[in-house]
Amino acid sequence: MSNGAYDDNNIFAKILRGEIPSHKVFEDEVAVAFMDVMPQGTGHTLVLPKAASRNLLDADEETLTALMPRVQKIARAVQKAFNAEGVTIMQFNEGAGGQTVFHLHVHVIPRFEGVALARHSDQMEKPEVLAENAEKIRVALQGQ
Structure with missing residues:
Protein backbone atom coordinates (compact mmCIF):
# COMPACT_ATOMS: atom_id res chain seq x y z
CA MET A 1 0.00 0.00 0.00
CA SER A 2 1.10 3.52 -0.71
CA ASN A 3 1.28 6.19 1.96
CA GLY A 4 -1.29 8.53 0.45
CA ALA A 5 -4.01 9.17 -2.07
CA TYR A 6 -3.31 10.07 -5.67
CA ASP A 7 -3.12 13.84 -6.16
CA ASP A 8 -4.38 14.76 -9.63
CA ASN A 9 -2.61 18.12 -9.36
CA ASN A 10 0.88 16.60 -9.39
CA ILE A 11 3.16 17.93 -12.13
CA PHE A 12 2.96 14.74 -14.23
CA ALA A 13 -0.83 14.77 -14.15
CA LYS A 14 -0.67 18.37 -15.37
CA ILE A 15 1.71 17.34 -18.18
CA LEU A 16 -0.66 14.50 -19.14
CA ARG A 17 -3.53 17.01 -19.35
CA GLY A 18 -1.43 19.37 -21.48
CA GLU A 19 -1.39 22.09 -18.81
CA ILE A 20 2.42 22.07 -18.62
CA PRO A 21 4.64 21.60 -21.69
CA SER A 22 7.08 18.73 -22.02
CA HIS A 23 9.52 17.36 -24.56
CA LYS A 24 7.55 14.23 -25.51
CA VAL A 25 9.23 11.39 -27.32
CA PHE A 26 6.37 8.87 -27.29
CA GLU A 27 2.66 8.68 -26.59
CA ASP A 28 -0.04 6.08 -27.10
CA GLU A 29 -3.29 5.15 -25.36
CA VAL A 30 -1.43 3.66 -22.38
CA ALA A 31 1.65 5.75 -21.69
CA VAL A 32 3.68 8.83 -22.44
CA ALA A 33 7.45 9.35 -22.40
CA VAL A 47 7.97 6.82 -18.97
CA LEU A 48 4.63 6.98 -17.19
CA PRO A 49 1.21 5.45 -17.53
CA LYS A 50 -1.74 7.66 -18.31
CA ALA A 51 -3.67 5.81 -15.59
CA ALA A 52 -3.73 7.66 -12.28
CA SER A 53 -1.39 5.69 -10.03
CA ARG A 54 0.60 7.19 -7.18
CA ASN A 55 3.37 4.62 -7.69
CA LEU A 56 4.07 0.92 -8.18
CA LEU A 57 2.58 0.09 -4.80
CA ASP A 58 -0.96 1.17 -5.71
CA ALA A 59 -0.97 0.63 -9.50
CA ASP A 60 -3.29 -2.04 -10.77
CA GLU A 61 -1.84 -5.09 -12.48
CA GLU A 62 -3.21 -4.08 -15.90
CA THR A 63 -1.40 -0.74 -15.73
CA LEU A 64 1.89 -2.40 -14.84
CA THR A 65 1.47 -5.10 -17.49
CA ALA A 66 0.85 -2.47 -20.18
CA LEU A 67 3.59 -0.11 -18.99
CA MET A 68 6.61 -2.40 -19.04
CA PRO A 69 6.69 -3.10 -22.81
CA ARG A 70 6.64 0.68 -23.33
CA VAL A 71 9.55 1.09 -20.90
CA GLN A 72 11.45 -1.53 -22.89
CA LYS A 73 10.64 0.24 -26.19
CA ILE A 74 11.89 3.57 -24.84
CA ALA A 75 14.99 1.96 -23.30
CA ARG A 76 15.94 0.44 -26.66
CA ALA A 77 15.38 3.78 -28.44
CA VAL A 78 17.35 5.73 -25.82
CA GLN A 79 20.26 3.32 -26.05
CA LYS A 80 20.26 3.57 -29.85
CA ALA A 81 19.77 7.36 -29.94
CA PHE A 82 22.80 8.04 -27.77
CA ASN A 83 24.92 5.04 -28.79
CA ALA A 84 24.96 4.09 -25.11
CA GLU A 85 26.77 1.07 -23.74
CA GLY A 86 23.96 0.35 -21.28
CA VAL A 87 20.75 1.69 -19.80
CA THR A 88 19.76 2.27 -16.19
CA ILE A 89 16.08 1.78 -15.36
CA MET A 90 14.93 3.19 -12.01
CA GLN A 91 11.58 3.48 -10.28
CA PHE A 92 11.03 5.02 -6.83
CA ASN A 93 8.14 4.57 -4.38
CA GLU A 94 7.16 7.05 -1.66
CA GLY A 95 9.36 9.77 -0.22
CA ALA A 96 11.50 7.42 1.82
CA GLY A 97 12.15 5.45 -1.39
CA GLY A 98 13.28 8.56 -3.26
CA GLN A 99 10.02 9.42 -5.06
CA THR A 100 9.50 13.17 -5.51
CA VAL A 101 6.59 13.27 -7.98
CA PHE A 102 3.70 11.08 -6.89
CA HIS A 103 2.56 9.69 -10.24
CA LEU A 104 4.02 6.31 -11.21
CA HIS A 105 7.01 6.85 -13.50
CA VAL A 106 10.09 5.00 -14.66
CA HIS A 107 13.46 6.63 -15.30
CA VAL A 108 15.35 5.48 -18.40
CA ILE A 109 18.94 6.75 -18.53
CA PRO A 110 21.53 5.88 -21.18
CA ARG A 111 24.84 4.87 -19.59
CA PHE A 112 28.47 4.93 -20.62
CA GLU A 113 31.48 3.16 -19.08
CA GLY A 114 33.27 5.40 -16.61
CA VAL A 115 30.54 8.09 -16.55
CA ALA A 116 28.72 8.40 -13.24
CA LEU A 117 25.12 9.54 -12.94
CA ALA A 118 24.76 13.17 -12.06
CA ARG A 119 22.91 14.03 -8.87
CA HIS A 120 19.26 14.91 -9.23
CA SER A 121 19.33 18.63 -8.54
CA ASP A 122 17.21 21.74 -8.87
CA GLN A 123 19.19 22.68 -11.99
CA MET A 124 17.01 22.45 -15.08
CA GLU A 125 18.50 21.48 -18.44
CA LYS A 126 18.35 24.06 -21.24
CA PRO A 127 15.15 23.64 -23.31
CA GLU A 128 17.12 23.49 -26.56
CA VAL A 129 19.20 20.56 -25.23
CA LEU A 130 16.05 18.73 -24.16
CA ALA A 131 14.46 19.37 -27.58
CA GLU A 132 17.55 18.07 -29.38
CA ASN A 133 17.72 14.94 -27.21
CA ALA A 134 13.98 14.31 -27.64
CA GLU A 135 14.35 14.46 -31.42
CA LYS A 136 17.18 11.90 -31.32
CA ILE A 137 14.93 9.50 -29.42
CA ARG A 138 11.95 10.11 -31.74
CA VAL A 139 14.19 9.27 -34.73
CA ALA A 140 15.41 6.09 -33.00
CA LEU A 141 11.79 5.09 -32.30
CA GLN A 142 10.98 5.30 -36.02
CA GLY A 143 13.28 2.33 -36.58
CA GLN A 144 11.33 0.12 -34.17
Missing part, protein backbone atom coordinates in the same frame (compact mmCIF):
# COMPACT_ATOMS: atom_id res chain seq x y z
CA PHE A 34 9.22 12.68 -22.15
CA MET A 35 12.58 14.17 -21.25
CA ASP A 36 13.43 14.66 -17.58
CA VAL A 37 13.99 18.40 -17.13
CA MET A 38 16.57 17.71 -14.40
CA PRO A 39 18.46 14.85 -16.04
CA GLN A 40 20.97 12.66 -14.28
CA GLY A 41 22.55 11.91 -17.65
CA THR A 42 22.23 12.88 -21.31
CA GLY A 43 18.99 11.47 -22.68
CA HIS A 44 17.34 10.86 -19.29
CA THR A 45 13.73 10.01 -20.19
CA LEU A 46 10.65 9.35 -18.07
